[in-house]
Amino acid sequence: MTNVSYITLVGYVAMDTYRYMYFAVMITVYVVIICSNFIIIYIIWTNKNLHEPMYIFIAALSFNCVLYSTTIYPKLLIDFLSDKQIISYSACLFQFFMFYTVGCAEFLLLAAMAFDRYVSICKPLNYSTIMSKTTVSTFLIVAWSFSACHIAVQAILSAKAEMCELRLKGIICNNVIYTLQCVKSKPLTLFGVVALLNLVILPVLFTVFTYTNIFISSYQSCKEFRKKTAETCTPHLLVLIGYFSLMVYDVIIARVESDIPQTARFIMTLQIFLYHPLFNPFIYGLKMREIFKHIRRLFSSKV
Template sequence: MDDELNVTYITLGGHVEVHKYKYLYFLIMFTAYILIIFCNVTIVCLIWIHRTLHEPMYIFIAALLVNSVLFSSTMYPKLLVDFLSEKQIISYSACLFQFHMFYSLGGSEFLLLTAMAYDRYVSICKPLQYLTIMRKQTVSILLVLAWLVPVCSVAVPAILSADMKLCNLTLNGIFCNNSIYSLHCVNSKSRSLFGVVDLMFAALFPLLFILFTYTRIFIISYRSSRNVRKKSAQTCLPHLLVLISFSCLCAFDVTIVRLGSHFPKTVHFIMSLQVILYNPLFNPIVYGLKMKEISKHLKRLFWQAKMS
C-alpha cells in the first residue's frame, strides 16, 4: 500500500526471466501488435471503402476486427511497458479496468460471432426473407447489443471486487483476468453468481445458438444443389475456424485461472501470451484469405501498391 497516494499496487508475478529476455519479449510482442493493427485496420478500411462490401456479413466482420484492435490495445501497451520495467506492477484500480475490458471485449467477440452465424442462417436457410430480416436497423441493434451487453454484465463483478479486502498482492499472471479473485481475503457468493450468469449469457448460450444455426445450415446445404453447398462452405468455413480458435482460447483462459498453480511457470506464461496473441492475428488472416470478395480487394490493393 502506498500511504502517500493511498493506491494499492499488484505485482504481476507471471513473467518468466523478464530481465534476461526483456528486449526479445518486447520486440516479439511489439511486432505482433503492429501486425495486429495493420492487418485488422486494412481489412476494415477495405470494407468501409468498397460499397460492394456494405452487406451485413462484411459489416459484422469489420466489427469483429475492430473488436480485436480494441482488445489488443487494452492489453499490449501495458504488457510492453512491463517488459522494459524493473518491476511488473499495476494499480488495483487499473487491474480491475483491464479485467473489465478483457472480458467485455471477449464477450463481445462471442456475441459478434453469434450475429454472424444468424446472418448466415437467414441467408442460406431463408434466402427470400433475407432482405426483410437483415435490415440496417437489425444490423445496428445487433452491433449495439454485442458491445453493450458484455460491458454492463462484466461491470457488476468488477464493481463488487473494487471494495473487497486484499490479502495477497501478487497476481499469478501477466495481465488481469479472473486470477484477481485469488487476491481477495474471502470469496463473494454474489460475485461468483454474477460470474456464472455472465459465462452463460456471454459464452454458453451464444455457443449453443451458433451450433444450432450451423447444424441447420449444413442440413439445408446437404439437401440443396452443389452451388448452395459451395456458397455455404465459402462463407461459413471462416466463421467456424474463428469460432473454434476463440473457443479454445477461452478454454485456455479458464484452465489457466483454475489450474494455474499446477502449471509450470513457463507453460503458464506461454499460454497467457497465446490468449492475447493468437486470435487478433488469426482473424484478419482467415477473413483475408478465405472470404472471396475481401481476398479479391486485398490482391488488388497489394498489386496497386507494388506497381506504384
C-alpha cells in the same frame, strides 16, 4: 487490505535475460495485428459492394480484435522495459473489465453473424427485410453493451472485495485477480456463472445450432449451393472454434491453483491473446473471396 494501491505482476519469466527479445516479438505481433485488422476494416469501409451485413460483422470483429489487443499489448510492452512490473488496482480492474467486455462481445458478434448467414441461406426471400440496417445496428450495439453490463457488475463487486494478496500470479488482469481476494464472494461467483452462461455458453450453442441447420439445409441442395455455403461459413466456424478454445483455456489457467511451473504458466497465458487477433484477419482475408479480391487489388495498385 482495503486501501490497495499497486499490485505486482509476478508471472513474467527471465525478464533480465529476455526483456528486449520479449519486447521485439510482442511489438511486432501488435503492429501486425493493428495493420492487418485495419486493412480489413478499410477495405470493407471503402467498397460499397461490401456494405452488406456479413461484411459489416466481419469489420466489427476486426475492430473488436483491435480493442482486445490494445487492452493487453501496450501494458505488456511497458512491463517488458520496466524494472518492476506493477499496476494499480484500479487500472487492473479496468483491464479486467475491457478484456472480458471485448472478449465476450466476440461471441455475441459471432452469434449475430451466424444468424445473418442462416437468414441469407435458409430464408433468402426475406433477407433484406429481416437483416435491415436497423437490425444490424441493434446487433452491434447489443453485442458490446450487453457484455459491458455483465462485466461491469463483476468489476464493481471485485472493487469492493477485501484483498489479502498484492502479488498477481500472471501477466494480465484476467480471472487471476480473484486469487487476490481474501474470501471468494458468493454473489461474485454466482454472477460469474450468469455472465458465463449469457455471454459465452448460450451464444456458442446458438451459433452451433444455427450452423448445423445451415449445413443440413445446404446438404439437401445442389453441389454449387453446398460449395457456396462452405465458402462463407467455414471461416466463421474456424474463428468460433479457435476463440472458444482460447477462452476455455483462459478460465482453466486462471482458476487452476495447483503448482504449475512459472515458465509453463507464462507460456500458456501468452496463448490467450496471441493467436486470435493475429490470425483472424488472415482467415477472413484469405478465405472470403470478395475480401481477398480487394486486398489483392489494393496491394497490386501499390506496386
